[in-house]
Amino acid sequence: xxxxxxxxxxxxxxxxxxxxxxxxxxxxxxxxxxxxxxxxxxxxxxxxxxxxxxxxxxxxxxxxxxxxxxxxxxxxxxxxxxxxxxxxxxxxxxxxxxxxxxxxxxxxxxxxxxxxxxxxxxxxxxxxxxxxxxxxxxxxxxxxxxxxxxxxxxxxxxxxxxxxxxxxxxxxxxxxxxxxxxxxxxxxxxxxxxxxxxxxxxxxxxxxxxxxxxxxxxxxxxxxxxxxxxxxxxxxxxxxxxxxxxxxxxxxxxxxxxxxxxxxxxxxxxxxxxxxxxxxxxxxxxxxxxxxxxxxxxxxxxxxxxxxxxxxxxxxxxxxxxxxxxxxxxxxxxxxxxxxxxxxxxxxxxxxxxxxxxxxxxxxxxxxxxxxxxxxxxxxxxxxxxxxxxxxxxxxxxxxxxxxxxxxxxxxxxxxxxxxxxxxxxxxxxxxxxxxxxxxxxxxxxxxxxxxxxxxxxxxxxxxxxxxxxxxxxxxxxxxxxxxxxxxxxxxxxxxxxxxxxxxxxxxxxxxxxxxxxxxxxxxxxxxxxxxxxxxxxxxxxxxxxxxxxxxxxxxxxxxxxxxxxxxxxxxxxxxxxxxxxxxxxxxxxxxxxxxxxxxxxxxxxxxxxxxxxxxxxxxxxxxxxxxxxxxxxxxxxxxxxxxxxxxxxxxxxxxxxxxxxxxxxxxxxxxxxxxxxxxxxxxxxxxxxxxxxxxxxxxxxxxxxxxxxxxxxxxxxxxxxxxxxxxxxxxxxxxxxxxxxxxxxxxxxxxxxxxxxxxxxxxxxxxxxxxxxxxxxxxxxxxxxxxxx
Amino acid sequence: xxxxxxxxxxxxxxxxxxxxxxxxxxxxxxxxxxxxxxxxxxxxxxxxxxxxxxxxxxxxxxxxxxxxxxxxxxxxxxxxxxxxxxxxxxxxxxxxxxxxxxxxxxxxxxxxxxxxxxxxxxxxxxxxxxxxxxxxxxxxxxxxxxxxxxxxxxxxxxxxxxxxxxxxxxxxxxxxxxxxxxxxxxxx
Numbered sequence: 011x012x013x014x015x016x017x018x019x020x021x022x023x024x025x026x027x028x029x030x031x032x033x034x035x036x037x038x039x040x041x042x043x044x045x046x047x048x049x050x051x052x053x054x055x056x057x058x059x060x061x062x063x064x065x066x067x068x069x070x071x072x073x074x075x076x077x078x079x080x081x082x083x084x085x086x087x088x089x090x091x092x093x094x095x096x097x098x099x100x101x102x103x104x105x106x107x108x109x110x111x112x113x114x115x116x117x118x119x120x121x122x123x124x125x126x127x128x129x130x131x132x133x134x135x136x137x138x139x140x141x142x143x144x145x146x147x148x149x150x151x152x153x154x155x156x157x158x159x160x161x162x163x164x165x166x167x168x169x170x171x172x173x174x175x176x177x178x179x180x181x182x183x184x185x186x187x188x189x190x191x192x193x194x195x196x197x198x199x200x201x202x203x204x205x206x207x208x209x210x211x212x213x214x215x216x217x218x219x220x221x222x223x224x225x226x227x228x229x230x231x232x233x234x235x236x237x238x239x240x241x242x243x244x245x246x247x248x249x250x251x252x253x254x255x256x257x258x259x260x261x262x263x264x265x266x267x268x269x270x271x272x273x274x275x276x277x278x279x280x281x282x283x284x285x286x287x288x289x290x291x292x293x294x295x296x297x298x299x300x301x302x303x304x305x306x307x308x309x310x311x312x313x314x315x316x317x318x319x320x321x322x323x324x325x326x327x328x329x330x331x332x333x334x335x336x337x338x339x340x341x342x343x344x345x346x347x348x349x350x351x352x353x354x355x356x357x358x359x360x361x362x363x364x365x366x367x368x369x370x371x372x373x374x375x376x377x378x379x380x381x382x383x384x385x386x387x388x389x390x391x392x393x394x395x396x397x398x399x400x401x402x403x404x405x406x407x408x409x410x411x412x413x414x415x416x417x418x419x420x421x422x423x424x425x426x427x428x429x430x431x432x433x434x435x436x437x438x439x440x441x442x443x444x445x446x447x448x449x450x451x452x453x454x455x456x457x458x459x460x461x462x463x464x465x466x467x468x469x470x471x472x473x474x475x476x477x478x479x480x481x482x483x484x485x486x487x488x489x490x491x492x493x494x495x496x497x498x499x500x501x502x503x504x505x506x507x508x509x510x511x512x513x514x515x516x517x518x519x520x521x522x523x524x525x526x527x528x529x530x531x532x533x534x535x536x537x538x539x540x541x542x543x544x545x546x547x548x549x550x551x552x553x554x555x556x557x558x559x560x561x562x563x564x565x566x567x568x569x570x571x572x573x574x575x576x577x578x579x580x581x582x583x584x585x586x587x588x589x590x591x592x593x594x595x596x597x598x599x600x601x602x603x604x605x606x607x608x609x610x611x612x613x614x615x616x617x618x619x620x621x622x623x624x625x626x627x628x629x630x631x632x633x634x635x636x637x638x639x640x641x642x643x644x645x646x647x648x649x650x651x652x653x654x655x656x657x658x659x660x661x662x663x664x665x666x667x668x669x670x671x672x673x674x675x676x677x678x679x680x681x682x683x684x685x686x687x688x689x690x691x692x693x694x695x696x697x698x699x700x701x702x703x704x705x706x707x708x709x710x711x712x713x714x715x716x717x718x719x720x721x722x723x724x725x726x727x728x729x730x731x732x733x734x735x736x737x738x739x740x741x742x743x744x745x746x747x748x749x750x751x752x753x754x755x756x757x758x759x760x761x762x763x764x765x766x767x768x769x770x771x772x773x774x775x776x777x778x779x780x781x782x783x784x785x786x787x788x789x790x791x792x793x794x795x796x797x798x799x800x
Numbered sequence: 801x802x803x804x805x806x807x808x809x810x811x812x813x814x815x816x817x818x819x820x821x822x823x824x825x826x827x828x829x830x831x832x833x834x835x836x837x838x839x840x841x842x843x844x845x846x847x848x849x850x851x852x853x854x855x856x857x858x859x860x861x862x863x864x865x866x867x868x869x870x871x872x873x874x875x876x877x878x879x880x881x882x883x884x885x886x887x888x889x890x891x892x893x894x895x896x897x898x899x900x901x902x903x904x905x906x907x908x909x910x911x912x913x914x915x916x917x918x919x920x921x922x923x924x925x926x927x928x929x930x931x932x933x934x935x936x937x938x939x940x941x942x943x944x945x946x947x948x949x950x951x952x953x954x955x956x957x958x959x960x961x962x963x964x965x966x967x968x969x970x971x972x973x974x975x976x977x978x979x980x981x982x983x984x985x986x987x988x
Contacts, residue, residue: 027916296865691960
């Protein structure tokens, strides 16, 4: 593509002025005449039969407009569906009623809803709803849930097993293990990838308005994908899709937690229709912890076979994935397609035998949380590579290099069948080690602890699958949708442009990066370009923002639409200049005749003529507006190398993260400042899993980490300044060469930090610890073993 | 819960309830961004709900219910407070400043400039609280170290940025404000 001014420029974000002045409008900020407020009554029990729901006192409360229970919604609101029907896995999809009718299956399951004139009356009245529960035994651990005699959540789902998904070649893998037992090494380790709570800073919120005159339902809400929401809303409410409008106003972060279609949006839509009033519902944070999806929660038994030189020949394992009480929108695909297929990471491991059990438990449903399956896979492979290195007393960097897919072998088909688009893993690792001063630190480490503090260095060389994705491929994995993306580039008569995207950014900055793309393609000043997203009434069908796909797929669609605009404008320019279109040269907003640079028309002049239409070439329609629908031919596979340097205080078990080095390759970079921001944020979420965060349930199914005071969302003082750099290996599968960067940090950083801490604890004979690596856990591990030097 | 007297089933004390089941309201007068307001409010109304729902200043956000996140931070009599930890009636007679009142005469405050210049925000939900907390921080530490900044904003959570660009934004603002005050000092 043409050398350009703005592609690659760290320009300031165009969305910021409204956000830094308090002028942005999030869902809870919306006001409507006659607005009412809803409060959802949620089960305090993890598992119980509902004997009776008494709403009389709530109905009599001053200001209450209506109270509804599960029975009121029965037959009107269809069960909430899951959208990823993975094949060959005996997937069970038990019904998920929007409000429970006879059984509640997790603490937080909705039972009734109160609509009132203000949010305080709604809350007061909700406290007056009396539910007579018959508590049932609950199960929260996914392995216990599969055991004989465990409480059963759903009829027709024996052993609570939602699916069993197996990939690989068990015979070839068994042979590789036999060989390794003879001539190499075999190691086994159990890994627990703990449950996390996404914690987007804005809790979820919904405002629904039903016009009984026109039959139109409008819903403003905190979604990452308004068109999917409209699609599902239509299925769930039975209202036709063209009578539903979904708007994502300003959305305050999502991290996957605002992808799903929740029961709550169906409940609020029902309330708006039933009361003929606009209804607002805003989640409180403690409610968010119960009612918004969680992430991760895997238990994995993994074995590795390797030669003595560090070459890994096979992986064999089983994972038990906790899915919570119901299947959330993408839940079945996360621990399988987005996890199991990536098990071999950036290595040429030829044999795998891997299975995942998806299990129902009496807990909050689990779905996509930043990285979604890939952090879990990267954690497994990057930990086990370190275990191999430690066992063979090889440098973990060397073991990685030995197993890297060589740069000359791309596109490379891995054991699980995916074809990685492009990669060059060695230079990223070299760069990271050089920035770290790796050899010097290893020397320092050999000198032993200082003041009881042990130095640890941890590596993580990751690759991830993103830029979701080619529709036929995701369709073959059972995803009930396409994953192409849409764009309209509309020039107005004054050559100001409105760009419509089917993606739905909520903090990632695409109002800026997309404008950078269009500015370059059309030679327009960036201030003349507006990017519109998030409203099904304004933008064409698209699939939304997640899976690091927005720039990869949505940006590509925009580039293609802009190029079509340019081609049409070139035809008009040629006609006006009395030249052949083949002789038209376009540069920085100017169409000129080859060899006669003074014979030229600006894009502004051409656009005006396109609209006046007084003198258009034959066969060219008036106006200047083009659309594009882009479906990539493959996913993209960003990669990189991260290094964590820690000091562990043996006396207290405290980990201090001294340095963090991140070298990422996300292909071509449109806005380096924004890419850095994505990396920083992702890295912090991944480090937080390694060191701080973890959702905990009591055996009775009560969420023990039920508030922000109990769940360790990390703070600024817990991190050093990150050292970032990039290598650039363009993806061949989209016209921009971009790969996606929204999730790389989270995927890479968790194993880097755990590897560093375990590295620091090697003098104590510790080879593995489960996350989060709290001082208590580390101290117990150290002092439970024989003390160093005694 | 403290206090005594007959309780309604939802735990509220009976003295809060007047004739006909309505809550007895109290008068509160505050000056917000230079404008004086008087309202009759329920005694239980949180200051953040007063600002958002009664005054319609929705730039101040609610991100939690345990005073951990800091999204509701505003200035009360010049000091940063979490407006979810105060009742509106406790602010009676106070002067408040919210994010909407920070830019003056159409010109962004240096802290707002800093957040914009250094990409100190992504989704923007924590940003108003973060900026108001920074006003207080830079009053106390006009020349902060990175460490002071990181501890100084520990009451404000951000899930997007990883904080690094926020630290840079605050340093940017501190530099601008120091340069501005030197200039003002010279011209005085």
